[in-house]
Amino acid sequence: MKSISDLLGSHAFFEGLAPDAIDLISGCGQNVHFEPDASIISENDPADVFYVLRTGRAAIEIATPRQGQLTIETVGPGEVLGVSWLLPPYRWTFDVRAVEPTSAIALDAACLRGKCDDDPAFGYEMYKRFAGLVRDRLQATRLQLVDLYGNDAS
């Protein structure tokens, strides 16, 4: 059975990270599993963990007054779920639900924030990676707003 360090070391999000940094992160992690339709994150709950997805797929949802739950994005293996743990007030801004049987590594946010504070070089590396994640999600959201597929004839 692979250790959390092995699993994180082979995950796309942590590609290129030094082994000692992987070990540092691993100390804050534990394996978790969610069955289909299980709630992973609830809006406004404390953002005290974030998830590194290994298998399966999770839907990021928002509750709307007229349309009910609306899925705005899905994430899968090789991706990371959650950025609200990075900045105060450390609260989730969306719901997340497992679409398929989903395995992940849950990383304790307070533990990791402490390690980032203690080792600024490590913290900077982590924040760069999450900044890239936020940039990619922002770009994807912009494209969704554009309505890429609208008004095309054949």
Place this chain on the structure above:
Amino acid sequence: MRPEATLAPAPGPMTPRPYRVVSRRDDLIDTVTLELAPVGDACPAPMAGQFNMLWAFGVGEAPISVAGFDDGVLIHTIRRVGAVTAALCASVDGDQIGLRGPFGTGWDLPRATGGDVLVVAGGLGLAPVRPIITDLLANRADFGRAVLLVGARTPDALLYRDELEGWRGRLDLDVEVTVDAASPAWRGDVGVVTRLIERAPVDPANTTAFVCGPEVMMRFAAQAVLDRGVPATHVVLSLERNMHCAIGHCGHCQLGPMFVCKDGPVVGWTDVEALLRIRER
């Protein structure tokens, strides 16, 4: 003494030939697929990626991509966006329409022989790339990995759902579908199609990418394909312009120095990248 004429002159490229609707299927709320058989002489067989001009008698004509060609029967998928396409979409079995073509350049799938094939379709862009998939599956051994990525606004806007399900069930074709937004009943991916490109299981250096959809989607999709490491010379897309004469005379479809109707619609990314980055005013 003049010899007696025994044959009517062949119709020119501006003369439509009569075709009969032999099958009609409602794909989406505003989109219909027609199967058309020639009433008399048929137009030449089209290449995948070419288009025909379809004439609704008494209304006008519109350029429509070839979505399939099987045993002399042409398949066209049409979205109702104006008077002509509305009339075409209202056709029923037995109705006659005029057709001239085929026109323009084709996808040239054989250029990908021996390598991986990545097809990216957005919205109704799935119709023009459908012949790539059918040709590829008919000659599957000629290619490496084959991946079809499809994006649509919502699950209700997905074209060819039954056919997509069939393709997804195959072991020799990877099919990924994503929509921009969905209810929890949708079990597939949600997000823009460019995100599927990031994880498409192909060897980028040995991949040919065929991209089709609205221009803004193709611009971002082509960039995502390039970011994956696919050579720019291996990225091909199909442009959409207001083709009118279809033979490069009228200039309606002019894009920079090219007439999309005859120099396109299928073009290489390197030929049009600069033109697609010009902002319209």
